[in-house]
Amino acid sequence: MSDYYESPVMTRRWCPLCEPEVDPFTELVEEIRCDEHYPGREGALDNVVDQTTAILNQEGGKDNAAWCAMLHRHE
Numbered sequence: 001m002s003d004y005y006e007s008p009v010m011t012r013r014w015c016p017l018c019e020p021e022v023d024p025f026t027e028l029v030e031e032i033r034c035d036e037h038y039p040g041r042e043g044a045l046d047n048v049v050d051q052t053t054a055i056l057n058q059e060g061g062k063d064n065a066a067w068c069a070m071l072h073r074h075e
Contacts, residue, residue, distance in 0.1 A: 014022055014029035017037040022029060033039070 011028045011030040013032045014024070015034040015037055016022070016024075016031060018034055024031070
């Protein structure tokens with residue numbers, strides 16, 4: 001037997017650009033933008049990141065912090 005129980009959804013979907021008059025403090029809404037107003041998934045600096053930078057960022061942890069300190073001269 002599972003301890004997971006499905007509960008009914010108490011909010012409604014809301015795109016703030018389609019319905020700017022909605023006050024999320026007085027109404028139970030979940031911000032889910034429509035296809036037309038969905039923010040872009042590509043950033044302005046996506047073309048600037050090279051493979052070396054991407055690999056360093058994926059590794060994470062202490063090694064990444066050491067590389068960042070060395071490359072960016074953090075003190």
